[in-house]
Amino acid sequence: MEVEKYEHHGKTVSVMTEMKGKHRQHCLCFAGCRKFFPESPNNCRIAKATFENCVKFGITTPMYECPEYEK
DSSP, X not given: OOEEEEEETTEEEEEXXXXXXXXXXXXXXXXXXXXXXXXXXXXXXXHHXXXXXXXXXXXXXXXXXXXXXXX
């Protein structure tokens, strides 16, 4: 498995090459959740907290399960 480094959210991070840039394809939020409004103050509280954590630690976390998802 190949691993590469690149710049994400202003930090140098490592990623499995085959997964780079695919987090939205794996994220429940991007699968049509009615509560998901990225870049908006009305964004889902879970999505907002998850994104803030990602930026804080320089990570990417797709959402696989969520108790508040609404199609």
